[in-house]
Every structure is written in structure tokens, then in C-alpha cells.
Amino acid sequence: MTVAVTGASGQLGRLVVEALIRRGAGPIVAIVRDPAKVADLAERGVEVRQASYADAEAVERALTGVDRLLLVSGNEFGARVDQHATVIRAAERAGVDLLVYTSIPGAEDNPMILAEEHRGTEEVLAKAAVPHTVLRNGWYWENYAGALPAAVASGVLYGAAGTGRVAGAARADYAEAAAVVLTTEGHAGRIYELGGDERLTYSDIAQAMSQASGAPVRYQNLPGDDYAAALEKAGIPAAHARALADADVAIGTGVLDVTSGDLRKLLGRSTTPAVEVFRAALNG
Known part of the structure; x- marks a missing residue:
């Protein structure tokens, strides 16, 4: 089962890859904009593929053969819903079995400015054909x-x-929880409040x-x-x-x-x- 992580050079994405390695997952694909930033992961057997969230063709190429995908929310505020939608559509076309997205607690009614694009992404996911899980970190x-x-x-x-x-x-706790969801069964359709x-x-x-x-x-x-x-x-x-x-x-x-206890249960x-x-x- 091939597992891919977007934003794998970032703080959370890298920790998820590390957690997947510890769990013996594989093959593991690290999707990044700059492969040089994860050269150390490549040396450890992780397959590195280059793509940015805004490049639909590159994302689709990067998802070739991927069974499970972690979509780590991007950091380009104001553009994130469109960028996340690009990855979601690519995952549909690539036949990904499970897409896992990192969101925010109570996204549907969370009043934070930071929640707006997570809420928009979850709305896109709800209408998507790809099976998915939401991790509300x-x-x-x-x-x-x-x-x-x-x-x-x-x-x-x-x-x-x-x-x-x-x-x-x-952050490593949330990364480990993501690795658990990516490598075990029964998570499709679930929303975890973490x-x-x-x-x-x-x-x-x-x-x-x-x-x-x-x-x-x-x-x-x-x-x-x-x-x-x-x-x-x-x-x-x-x-x-x-x-x-x-x-x-x-x-x-x-x-x-x-207060859900979901993170403790996953860990x-x-x-x-x-x-x-x-x-x-x-x-x-």
C-alpha cells in the first residue's frame, strides 16, 4: 500500500513521514515543492515527487499509484481552498482509496479567521468522490x-x-495520529476532533x-x-x-x-x- 504525504518538507508533514517510517509503512511518497529539502528522507528510502498545490498536472503525476494520501493544509492564506481542491480533484482522478485532510476543531462553526479556509475545504471534500477522513487538529x-x-x-x-x-x-502527537489513520482500517467517512x-x-x-x-x-x-x-x-x-x-x-x-478524547484513542x-x-x- 503506497502512502503519500503532501507538504512533506514542512514541520507537520516531515513528522508524519517519520511516523510512517517508524510504523513500517511503505512505499512512502513525499510530495514537495523543493526535493532538496527532503534529501535526507530520500536517502532513507522515501520516494520524493515534486509538485505544488497549485499545479494540477504535477499533483496528478505525483499521485500516480498512491493508495492513501495525507493532504496537509497549505500555508498560502487566501488561496488554500482552491489549492486544496486541486489536490482533491487530482486524488479523484488518480483513484486514491483514502484522502486524509488536516483541518481545525469544529470547522463548521469555528469563528476563527484561520478556520474559514478549512471550512471551505471540508465543503469541497463533502462533495468529492474520493473517500476521505478529516483530522481536525x-x-x-x-x-x-x-x-x-x-x-x-x-x-x-x-x-x-x-x-x-x-x-x-x-505537533508530533498529531503527526503520529495521522500515520495511524493512514496505515489502519475503518477511518473513511470519519471526522476526528483532535x-x-x-x-x-x-x-x-x-x-x-x-x-x-x-x-x-x-x-x-x-x-x-x-x-x-x-x-x-x-x-x-x-x-x-x-x-x-x-x-x-x-x-x-x-x-x-x-474534549472528544479522539487523539488519545488514536495514539x-x-x-x-x-x-x-x-x-x-x-x-x-
């Missing part, structure tokens, strides 16, 4: 790694999530940062507009800053407080604690 604890050095240095973690909880997990065992407020996350670093860190909540302005002042592009602040405000309403183990992810990030 919750937040990665690594999402907070960028703020970690400044929080440790200043003693303050800033955000706009209030007392909302995040059921986060390590979140970690820990359900932390931002105050809890600040405490985990403190525990990982040994330095005191507290959480300072800001109104969404103020947080967006602070992010922009720190050098983050305005549109990205607005999306990040918008995500925090939505977190405050509970949209990432996933067959507990998820990785935030403090372990933060400690690894600090040790670099």
Missing part, C-alpha cells in the same frame, strides 16, 4: 514556542484568550513556561485589538497579527477546548505535556 504546544523566549525574559506572557482553555498537544489531554488556560501555559525555564512567568490578558497592535509593533505583519489576536479571542470562547497513549514541549524548545 487542535493547537500545537509549539505554537507558543515563538513567544517563549520573550515570556521567559520579561516574565510575562501576553495574549487575549482570557480564561479560555486550549486542549493542546505536541486535542490533547491537558486543557490549559493561558495562565496555566505561563506556569508551564515557568516550570520549563525555571524563571517566573505570569499571564497578562489584553483586549483583542490591543494584542493585535502589540504583535504588529513587535514586527508581525498586520494581517497575521490580526489573525493571531482573533484566534486568541476565539480561544476565550472555548473553541479549542477539545493509544497520553499526549505530550506542554512543559515537555517548552523544555525541548528552550534546549533547542
